[in-house]
Amino acid sequence: MSILRELHDMASQHEIIAENTQTLIIKEIQQLIVELKQERKKGLQEGTRVHQHLLLSTQQLDKTKKQYERAFREAEKALEAYRKADADINLSRAEVEKQKNISISKTQFSEDCKNDYAAQLENTNKHQRDYYSSLLPNVFQQLQDMDEKRISKQKHFLKNIADTEKKVSPIINKCIEGMYKAVESISPEEDSRLVVELYKSGFAHPVDLPFEDLSCPNHGDNNSHAPAPRSQSSTDFKNQNKPGTTAGRTKKRGGLFSLFGSSKVDDQKEDFSDLPPNQRRKKLQQKIDLINKEISKETAEREGMLKMKDVYIQNPALGDASSLDKKLEENAQKLDRLNQELIKFENYMADAEGKIVRRHSTANDSLSNSPSESSVQSNLGPYISAPGTPIAHHYAHSTCGEDGENGPIAGGEGELDDVPDGEGELEYADQETPEEEFDDFPVIGTCRALYQFEAMNEGSISMEENEEMVVLEQDQGDGWTRVRKANGLDGFVPSSYIQCTLYDPL
Known part of the structure; x- marks a missing residue:
């Protein structure tokens, strides 16, 4: 029992640790998890936004570059066509002027695309420099700050857990010492004695078995001439001297005898x-x-x-x-x-x-x-x-x-x-x-009737409300108390109808 009590005390201390961890640490951890999730989501969204902006700028640069390349090739072709037309003496002047105008327009369009490409290139380079120099580092810094905050909080939580364990560790150590003392106090001899006391059967040792001389017709019957009572049968006389038999039937013995017999257990009577x-x-x-x-x-x-x-x-x-x-x-x-x-x-x-x-x-x-x-x-x-x-x-x-x-x-x-x-x-x-049966009982206290009671059966007496009487015999568990009235009559009244004041025993 001492070991169980110490284990119970240890369990109580562990419950204190669990309760403090649940109410203080786990609650703060849950709040921190929510905050970190929001901060991480915000940082990732910012990183995605600046990355998409740079990606769009790069795509626009590719588009303007391709447009410039196409315009430049067309301008080159138009200029080559104009030169061929100008060198051909078979063509009229009008056709030569037409090729010249086409070449000029193509060249002008190529120059415009070149300018757009240059402007977009400058813009893209600026976005790229900002992305790698400030925007992306800022996102990473936010994520790094968030992680440092998480580690700092974890440090705080672990310290709180250690403090909680430190507070209850002396009590737990005392419980362990108590368990050691309880183990040292175990006595095999005392435990065996308690088990024997708990399970001893109480059977008396059987008497020696008599010798039955079959050559003597009246063996073992010293009172053969005495008349047998009508209530006893011959079976009772056969079993009355046998140990372990009562009233003509064999009495089952448990305890030690059941160790060597069947282990089957009947329904308890x-x-x-x-x-x-x-x-x-x-x-x-x-x-x-x-x-x-x-x-x-x-x-x-x-x-x-x-x-x-x-x-x-x-x-x-x-x-x-x-x-x-x-x-x-x-x-x-x-x-x-x-x-x-x-x-x-x-x-x-x-x-x-x-x-x-x-x-x-x-x-x-x-x-x-x-x-x-x-x-x-x-x-x-x-x-x-x-x-x-x-x-x-x-x-x-x-x-x-x-x-x-x-x-x-x-x-x-x-x-x-x-x-x-x-x-x-x-x-x-x-x-x-009968004289001995109705001897006077000693007075053991006084009582007062709480309610009126009318005696309806032999052995009980009537009483009026608030009537004072003396107590002769306490309630024996049947709900009745023996009292004596002022006129000398005594009898039984319901215990729940009276209020008793018993004298202190000498």
Whole structure:
């Protein structure tokens, strides 16, 4: 756990680094990328513009040069034609003058093209000098400045990252030192002991197997003349002395024995009876704690709804009190179900601990009873205790067989057929007389009634709102508290209907 905590602290520091990098550095990098893209685009556009201007000037120069060359050749041809016509005595003077005029015009056009070519050449040379001396270097300078700016920003970002790492590095080093200390504190012997404590089965060592002398007809039966109880069959007598058997059926053992057997795992049972005793008790205790937590949550929710309902009754303008009735009924049903679950798992726990005691819930244990629940409770016999009765008083009586022998307790869940290994018989709780059962309880605190309550069942008492009473027994998880009124009567009232103030224990 220490190593995991140190790793968690290291991860927290790395999260700080990531957060700072995300909020400070990455955000600035994104802004810088946008700026650099715009500057680069602007520089490239400027370079393209000056290059296109020089290219157009060069193309115009080529065009004027070609035009001048063509005009010059035509002027040469016209002059040659005039000379031939002037030397030819067969031609008339008019034709000679015509050739002369054509030669003059061609020569003049050639001179004009020559002048255009010279002007364009001078212009192109000027553009070329400007392009290579100033325009293109300016573009390159802009791009160079942009890149230097990018490098400078990168330097700044890297420095910030290093500073962030430097700030958290001492904490990370402490985490690493803590990991070293945690590693040094690992004890193989202590870890092995914890594993053994966690997974030990709790089975008792099996007794020695008896020698069965087949030559003796009554071998191993010292009480063959004693009448067997009607509730036990011959199978029970065959298995009662065998280790690992309870109530006529073989008990599966896990733990060490499962290491050498099949690795197949059956579906886990509700009472965890498929687990070894120690593991079963741990699972049952976890389940009981979870149910108690749910009961506390639902009880607090119910108290809040009841207080809200009282406020609505006193001041109808704040809300309708009847709107909470359905929620209160659902809450009561949920509490009843949770209380039944709690009793069931407490019985499983008592069975796992080798006890036969069990706490039953009577009609006044629940906030809303159904007919099916009442019928089940009526079949439990005349020995069902009132709510809040100490656990040791439950099952203090057992039904008797026809011949007077004590038989098993009747009624589905009341019949216990599992006992821990190594015990040959069930140990019943000591029976107590009615006088002992209703001995006075010590006063452990005072309480005040928050609401009026009318007792509808045996064991509960009525109370008026704001009535002061003393507490005899705390709520045992069933939703009822034992109190005594000023007139000396005591009984059970709903725990959510009273406000208790308990005395400090000596």
